[in-house]
Amino acid sequence: MAFTFQRQVIYEAVLDSRQHPTPENIYEQVRGRIPSISLGTVYKNVKTFLDTGLLKEVSLHHGSLRLEANMTPHHHVVCSGCKAIFDLEESDVAPVELKSRLPKGFAIARCSVEIIGLCASCRGIGASNKKISTHHSSGARK
Amino acid sequence: MAFTFQRQVIYEAVLDSRQHPTPENIYEQVRGRIPSISLGTVYKNVKTFLDTGLLKEVSLHHGSLRLEANMTPHHHVVCSGCKAIFDLEESDVAPVELKSRLPKGFAIARCSVEIIGLCASCRGIGASNKKISTHHSSGARK
């Protein structure tokens, strides 16, 4: 990975922001230092940083809306490979215990647990996850 | 909310799917029963169902990529109003205890907790959350 000024400033922008910024947010901020920078450059570098493990994305499923009709409070098991989501009943997880204070004035509505990992088919050798037809179109936006 | 055949079939499609489907997934399935249905109709009804609480969306932040440079495992406090995300150190939450088996063959990589609620400014009266300039562009796609 070549060292470029743009790359440095983009990374610092994410580091300095305690805000979990979007690419657009980063772009806005970086333009303060490099007015000529392209939004495409921000996206390209963000992707590079994600690939090399310098940054990570907050949510596994930000690509497309995922819906459910199960209105009872419950948790999820998520495959980071094919983005499949399995339900986990609330009673299957012991209540989460908070050991510290939340941001001042924050009112908790609920608490959701995500167990993240790889499903059986995604662990299989090679292209095995293509064999499972029940896996819908694998929302991974790549 | 008027009762229409399309509405009925769309809702049943989500009910029958244990897959947390996308609007596109629902569209594909509903076309089996109503070949002439429009994708727009699926989106419109999904929105209606979300508004009336018949369906819910799996992830609060599916609209745009959110990034972070904090690579230490940690949890999040999320405001459902403005989508602000605050970090919560891993040590601030007692380890999650699983009381049941996961889907067969699933390999856990990590476990993430989301405390969901309303931040101080979103709880304030009226348009108060607009006053806080540190809140970045409020990714809410409406």
Added chain:
DNA sequence: TGACAAACGATAATGGTTATCGTTTAATAA
């Protein structure tokens, strides 16, 4: 210093989602 792969800026293309608009239909009351 020179050669070359990598990265850049500009911009077109894609994919998911929302908006618009003319037509059809469900709900309601005569």
Added chain:
DNA sequence: TTATTAAACGATAACCATTATCGTTTGTCA
């Protein structure tokens, strides 16, 4: 029933986030 009307539908354009393309510039390394 039938007439009225607001709501919902299908088709399609518009929009926004993201990715791809391409000609130019720049970092790397011999």
